[in-house]
Amino acid sequence: NAGVTQTPKFQVLKTGQSMTLQCAQDMNHNSMYWYRQDPGMGLRLIYYSASEGTTDKGEVPNGYNVSRLNKREFSLRLESAAPSQTSVYFCASSAAGLPNQPQHFGDGTRLSIL
């Protein structure tokens, strides 16, 4: 009963390095999302994919790229990491076609950029 699986769970990068965060879901959901959560704050949407083959920007897309590899997988890439991108990153998925389908979240990737 995996749900949403994120890898890696922890990562430390140096400024300027690149990194891809992986996310996979096994619930046959059409929509997937990437959020970041900074200390003491709520989650902010980075990018989302309404369905396989489509991606759109969220609230804070700068410095990130995404790829919807297939229906199960949605990756987030940092091309040139910056200290301001130190955060906890959450991936989520939801069913589509009906309004207000709850989002199911992974347990996050804790990313530190030095």
Add this chain to the structure above:
Amino acid sequence: LAKTTQPISMDSYEGQEVNITCSHNNIATNDYITWYQQFPSQGPRFIIQGYKTKVTNEVASLFIPADRKSSTLSLPRVSLSDTAVYYCLVGDGNYGQNFVFGPGTRLSVLP
């Protein structure tokens, strides 16, 4: 986007009923109200969702008055394991991009 306002923190004791109120004065006709729970080092977890009146599930109840400008999440007989951050979200759920997670309410349940 409908902005929400909720208390930053609340304390309660085990066995008590906890009510967390969320204000959303500019809620739109198509918007639903959704609550999530987040434990430390975990992603948020869906608790309950409603449009109007009252919704109840095995975990919580959600009360929404007729004008829908606020909502109240009710947790019956809380235990220590209910210590978490609770988020109130308002949106029409259009692929999720209209959901905004504010800072939430940090509930501390004391023994």
